[in-house]
Amino acid sequence: MSLPTLNDTPARHRIERLRHEIRRRELTVTAREQLSPRMLRFTLSSPDLHDFLSAGVDDHVKLFFDTPEGPVMRDFTPRAYDNAACTLVLDFALHDHGPAADWARKAQVGSVLSIGGPRGSLVVTDDFDWYLLIADSTGLPSIGRRLESLRESVPVTTLVLLDSADDAQAIATRADWTPHWLARDAGEGDDATRLLAALRALEWPQGDGYVWIAAEAGVAKALRAHVLEERGHYPQWMRAAGYWLKGEAGAHETLG
Numbered sequence: 001m002s003l004p005t006l007n008d009t010p011a012r013h014r015i016e017r018l019r020h021e022i023r024r025r026e027l028t029v030t031a032r033e034q035l036s037p038r039m040l041r042f043t044l045s046s047p048d049l050h051d052f053l054s055a056g057v058d059d060h061v062k063l064f065f066d067t068p069e070g071p072v073m074r075d076f077t078p079r080a081y082d083n084a085a086c087t088l089v090l091d092f093a094l095h096d097h098g099p100a101a102d103w104a105r106k107a108q109v110g111s112v113l114s115i116g117g118p119r120g121s122l123v124v125t126d127d128f129d130w131y132l133l134i135a136d137s138t139g140l141p142s143i144g145r146r147l148e149s150l151r152e153s154v155p156v157t158t159l160v161l162l163d164s165a166d167d168a169q170a171i172a173t174r175a176d177w178t179p180h181w182l183a184r185d186a187g188e189g190d191d192a193t194r195l196l197a198a199l200r201a202l203e204w205p206q207g208d209g210y211v212w213i214a215a216e217a218g219v220a221k222a223l224r225a226h227v228l229e230e231r232g233h234y235p236q237w238m239r240a241a242g243y244w245l246k247g248e249a250g251a252h253e254t255l256g
């Protein structure tokens with residue numbers, strides 16, 4: 001199928017980019033929760049969070065880590081925040097090794113973490129007829145935030161690839177949520193093959209839909225190509241990002 005002819009249809013929905021002043025904040029861990037075998041949740045506190053702002057559900061903050069090779073930064077989603085309580089919640093999908101994953105494994109109440117941002121936000125007005133959210137576990141924090149914020153009864157389908165089914169999450173939402181959890185340890189094929197097969201099997205709903213994709217960069221590219229080329233979806237009504245790159249430390253890619 002070819003791309004839809006560009007007309008003014010995509011302008012029916014308001015998607016706004018906001019810029020914020022970058023601030024660096026020093027935070028202290030005040031709670032650590034093992035959400036599931038491969039997902040750790042930290043609540044971090046600091047009086048500096050009284051004016052923290054994250055306007056988009058797929059915003060990111062930079063986390064700063066000191067390593068033997070020097071300082072490095074990693075992107076993480078503000079899963080939740082509370083200005084009055086001066087807290088920020090971050091969820092870490094644990095993988096084998098890296099400064100962020102290593103910090104999360106070791107951090108305890110009292111550990112400190114330096115963050116910067118968010119520098120910008122993409123704010124999607126919640127007036128689409130349906131939502132389709134596709135990710136691996138690194139995109140689950142943003143999916144959780146979006147599910148919590150979507151309006152009552154709006155259909156939302158999630159397709160999330162986890163290491164194992166034990167990492168599935170219960171998320172409170174008013175939306176009409178259909179979750180599909182895929183587990184790497186149950187089934188054949190690599191991430192792209194598994195997610196593409198599940199995506200192909202989905203019935204595409206009627207009406208205007210917003211599609212969001214976050215996964216390993218090569219996987220996100222393959223999913224994005226399917227949505228645009230095989231489903232003929234408007235590029236303006238989707239966002240795809242490589243949240244990490246196989247074999248490369250600290251890498252990510254915005255695909256549009």
Ligand SMILES: Cc1cc2nc3c(=O)[nH]c(=O)nc-3n(C[C@H](O)[C@H](O)[C@H](O)COP(=O)(O)OP(=O)(O)OC[C@H]3O[C@@H](n4cnc5c(N)ncnc54)[C@H](O)[C@@H]3O)c2cc1C
Pocket residue numbers: 058059060074075076077078091092093094095096097098099100101102137138139141142241242243244245246247248249250251252253
């Ligand atoms: C906008 C944005 C928001 C993000 N939000 C979150 C979030 O809220 N929670 C979260 O957990 N992650 C999130 N990520 C992904 C996270 O930034 C990356 O996984 C990051 O590489 C982890 O850093 P690290 O120091 O642990 O590993 P790195 O030092 O970056 O990587 C070390 C090695 O591990 C591999 N690797 C990195 N991540 C993974 C993974 N998830 N699974 C398997 N192998 C991996 C790399 O390819 C590399 O070979 C987000 C990314 C972006 C771009």
